[in-house]
Amino acid sequence: MTAFHIYDTTLRDGSQQEGLSLSVQDKLRVARLLDELGVTYIEGGWPGAIPRDTEFFQRAERELRLRHARLAAFGATRRADTAVEDDEQVQALLDSGAGTITIVAKSDIRHVTDALRTTPEENLAMVTDTVGHLREAGREVFVDAEHFFDGFDCDPDYATRVVAAALRAGAAVVVLCDTNGGMLPHRVTEIHAELRERLEADGIRDPQLGAHMHNDTGCAIANSLELVRGGAMHVQGCVNGYGERTGNADLIPVVANLQLKMGRDIVPAAALEDATRIAHAIGEIANMPTQPRAPYTGSSAFAHKAGLHASAIRVDPDLYQHIDPRHIGNDMRMIISDMAGRASIELKGRELGFDLAGSKDLLARLARTVKQREAAGYSYEAADASFAMLLMDEMRGAPSYAQVESWRATSHQFRDGSVESEATVKLKGDGRFGREVTIAEGNGPVHALDSALRTALSRSYPQVLTFELQDFKVRILDSEVGASAITRVLVTTAIPGETFTTVGVGPNMIEASWEALFDAYNYGLYRLELGSI
C-alpha cells in the first residue's frame, strides 16, 4: 500500500494562469504555505527553461525549511534524436538538486507525429531513456502523460504503450493528464478502467497512476475524484484552481472532498482547518484573490442570505450546510448577524497572543469596527500587524512612537525626460525628541517617503535602520470608477526575527501608502520593545 500523494502544481502549471506572475520571493512564500497545508509534493517550476525557476530551486535549497512537503522539478523528456546525456534541459533538471523530477511525455500519437514531429518508437525511447537516466542519478521520477485521455480516445494502444514504457523504466507514478480539459467523468472512468486492464494484460500489476485535470468542461474536481475512486494514488491540482484557460483542478476542494466525504485520511485534520486561510493568503501573494464562490474556501461558500432558512439554521445549522465549515477553516456567515465575526476575531486574537475569550463587549466592539473598516476597503486577512494595532487600540491604545506634522511627495518629469521623486517629512517634537524635518529622494514617491520617514525616526530610534521593506502591494478596489477609486496598500516589513504586514486604504494611493508605512514603523518598534523587556 503506497501512501497517497497530493501534488501541488500552483508554482508551475498554475503560473500559466492569465495575469498571474510570481516573483522568486512570492514562490518561496507560496511554498511555505503549501507546506503548512500538508501537501506531499510541491512542483516548483521548470529549472533550466525558465531563469526564475532555476533561481527558485537554488534559493529553495538554502532558504526553505519544509516540514512535510518534498520539492519536485518539472521538465520534459530528452529531445528527439539526442542522447539523454547530451540533453541540456535534462541536465538542468538534475542540476536543480530536486529529489523528485516530473517529466512530461507525449502520449497522444497525433502530438507525437504532428507537434513533436518524430516517430512513435523514438517517442517511446525518449520516455525510457529519460526516466532511466534520472533514476540512475538517484532521483524519484514521475511522468506526466500529456494529452493521455484524448490520446487514448484516438489510439488506446499507443497511449497504453507510453504509460507502460514509463512504468517499466522505473517511474514511481505515471500521471494521466487531461491536458485540453475536455473530459467528462464517465469517460475518464471508462478510460482509466480500460487502461488498467490493458496494463494488466501486458503484465503490469498495480500500476501507480495519478490524475492531472483541467477544468474546461467544469468537471476537473469530479474527474480527479473519479480517478481516485478507480485506484489512482496521486492527484495534482492548484490552489484557487489557478492554471491556463479555465484552470487546473482546484486542489483544496479535491482534498476536502477526499478527506471529508470519501474517508481518505490524507492531510492532518489541523492542516485542513487552515486551508481557507492558506488559500486566501496565496491569493493575496498572487494578487488574484480566492473567488467568493469557490467551493469550501470562498467567502460566500458558507454564507446564507437571510430569510427562509434563518430560524432553522439557528436550530440546527447542519440542516443547511453540507459540512461543518470549521473543518476547512471557513465560517458560516449569516448576512444579518455578526456571530461568526466575533468567533474569528477571537481566534485571530489568540493567534496574535491576546486572550479575548472572556471579553464579550470588546469582541462585539471589535467585530463592529472590523466590519466598518472592511466595508471601507481595509482587509485584515493578510495584514496581521494592522489588526493587532486595531486590537490594542480598542484594548488600551495602540503604541505610538512619533507624531506626524505634515509630509509632501512630488514626482517631476523634466524637459529632458528624466523623472525624479522627492519627499519631505515633518515629525512633531514631543517629550521624547525634538521636531524633525527631513527630505529624501527615491525611485518613486513612496520610496522617497519611506526614506525620509526612516531618517526622521532614526535620530531617536536607530533600530529602524534594521527594518527592511520587503513587499509593497497596491490593489485598486471598486475599479469601475478608474483612477478616482479606493486604493488598498499592503506593506510587508522585516525586522530582526519577524516579518509582518500592514494595510493602508484611501482614495489617494500616496496617502494609503503612508498609512501602511507609518503603521509598519510603529508596529516594528513596538515588537522590538516587547522583545527587549
Next chain:
Amino acid sequence: MTAFHIYDTTLRDGSQQEGLSLSVQDKLRVARLLDELGVTYIEGGWPGAIPRDTEFFQRAERELRLRHARLAAFGATRRADTAVEDDEQVQALLDSGAGTITIVAKSDIRHVTDALRTTPEENLAMVTDTVGHLREAGREVFVDAEHFFDGFDCDPDYATRVVAAALRAGAAVVVLCDTNGGMLPHRVTEIHAELRERLEADGIRDPQLGAHMHNDTGCAIANSLELVRGGAMHVQGCVNGYGERTGNADLIPVVANLQLKMGRDIVPAAALEDATRIAHAIGEIANMPTQPRAPYTGSSAFAHKAGLHASAIRVDPDLYQHIDPRHIGNDMRMIISDMAGRASIELKGRELGFDLAGSKDLLARLARTVKQREAAGYSYEAADASFAMLLMDEMRGAPSYAQVESWRATSHQFRDGSVESEATVKLKGDGRFGREVTIAEGNGPVHALDSALRTALSRSYPQVLTFELQDFKVRILDSEVGASAITRVLVTTAIPGETFTTVGVGPNMIEASWEALFDAYNYGLYRLELGSI
C-alpha cells in the same frame, strides 16, 4: 419520449447569490436573453412572496414576447394544516398567470420534523393536495424535491414516498435537488438508480425526473450530467453559475457538455453559438461579470499562454483545444508573454488586423522586443493596445498626437491631516497646436495627472472628453526590493465603440502610470481617426 427540458433559474435561485440584485426591468432583459439561448423554461421568481416577482409576472405577460421559452412561477406547497384552497401563497401562484408552476416540497424527513415542524403524513398530503389543485386549474406542475439526496441518505423510504406522491398527483417532473450542494457524482448516480428501482417496485414506470444541483463540492456540473446519463430529462441551472453560497450548476457548460460532448440535440446550434455573448450580457445586467476562467464562456477559456504550444497551434488548433470555440461563440486567443515566440506574435497580429505572415524579419524583431520589454517588466497579456502600438512602431512608427515637455505631480498632507494631490502638465507646441500648460487637482497623483493631461489635449482634440478611464491596476514586480521595485500599471480605457488596455512600467509608479495614460490617449485618438476615415 418526452422532450428534454433546460430549466433556467437565474431569476429565482440565482438571485440568492451574495451581492446580486435584479430590478424588474433587469429581469425582463435577462429573460429575453435566456429565450435567445434557447432554454425551455425560465423560472421568473416567487410571485406573491416577493413583490418584485409579482410585478415581473404582470409585466412579462404584457411585455415579453418569448419565442422558445415558457415562463415558470416558483412557490411552495400549501402550509401545514390548511386547506389548499385557503392558502394565499398557492393562490398567488395561480394569479401569476404562469402556465407552469414549480413547487418546492420537503423530501428530507429531518426537515419535515425539525424545520417544517409537521408530521411525515401531513407533508405528503401537502404535496398531493397542492399538485392536484394546480393541475385542476390546468397548470403544468413541477415539484422540486428539496434536500432530496441528503434525505435519501438518511431515510430512503420517506424520500421515495415524497417523489411518488408528487408523480401520482400529476407532477410532470419531479426535480431531485441537492439543496446543500454536498453530493459527489458517484453518490448522485447510486441514489438516482436506487430511487428508480424503488419507484418501479412501487408501480411507477419511466418517472420523469430532473436535476437541481449546487456547487459546494465543485461538482454541480458533473452531478447534473450524471443524472442525465441516468435518465433525467430536465436539468436546472443558472447562467454564470450564480446562486447562493458557491452557486447553482452553471447552465451554459451543462448544456454545452450535453450537446457538444454527449450528443444530445437540445438547443439550436445557432443559439449555442450565441452563448458566450449571452453569458457576458447577463453578467453586465447583473453587474457581476462572467469569470474569466468560466468553462466555455470565460474570456480565458480558450486563451493560450505557453510558447511551447504556439507553433503547434498554428499547425492544428484542435490539438490544443477541447472544442472549436466558435460552437459556443467564444474565441481562441493568444496571450503574448515572454513565453511567446514568433508564431504566437503572428497569431496575435492577425487578431489585431495586421497580416505579418510574410514578414519573417519583422516577426523576429518583434519577438526580441517583446521578450526584452517583458523582461523589463512590461506585460502584453492584457495590454492589447500597447502591443498594437509596439507593432506599429516596428512597422511604420506609432501614431503620436502630442509631445510632452514636462509634468509634475504632488501629494501633500497638511498639518490638519488633510491630503491634497495636484498635477501640472506641459505639452510642447507643434504644427498642430500651441504649447499647453494645465493644472488639475485629483483624488491622488494619477487622477490629477489624468485630469491635467485630458484638459491639455482637449483644446485640440475635444474627442478625448468622451474617453473614460475604466480600470486602473497597479502591480509591484520583483517585490523583494520593496518600494524601490519595478511597478507595472495597466490602464483600461473606453472610447465610443471600443475598450482597450495600455501598460506602463518603471521604478517610479507615477512615471509608469503616466506612460500608460499617455499611450491610452494616443491609441484612443488613433482608433477614432481610423474609424472616421
